[in-house]
Amino acid sequence: MKFVETYSLHDIAPGKSRPVRIGTTDIVLFNVDGTIHATENSCLHGGAALSGGRLCGKVVACPAHGWRYDVTTGALLVAPEKGLRTFPVRIDDGKVFVQVEA
Numbered sequence: 001m002k003f004v005e006t007y008s009l010h011d012i013a014p015g016k017s018r019p020v021r022i023g024t025t026d027i028v029l030f031n032v033d034g035t036i037h038a039t040e041n042s043c044l045h046g047g048a049a050l051s052g053g054r055l056c057g058k059v060v061a062c063p064a065h066g067w068r069y070d071v072t073t074g075a076l077l078v079a080p081e082k083g084l085r086t087f088p089v090r091i092d093d094g095k096v097f098v099q100v101e102a
């Protein structure tokens, strides 16, 4: 599987996020203290885009009804056995690459 180039690293400031679509997969990239994490960009509750949520440390709150996720693992905080898909991230020459299964 290939890593796909997305943004420049400096386009995603610490504490911020950016949505990206790769193929048919909607992903959100989060910058947690300088490390980029990638999860699916769709809340498990009602499908709201998590890229519109507030990131506090490694936790994002869904903008619709507030479900909270650990973006480093994808885990739903109140039920960690459930969670968002996560995707491998690689940084190369200041660019953010994400690996998505076909």
Ligand code: FES
Pocket (backbone or CB within 6 Å): 043, 044, 045, 046, 047, 048, 062, 063, 064, 065, 066, 067
């Ligand atoms: S859609 Fe995310 S909490 Fe309801």
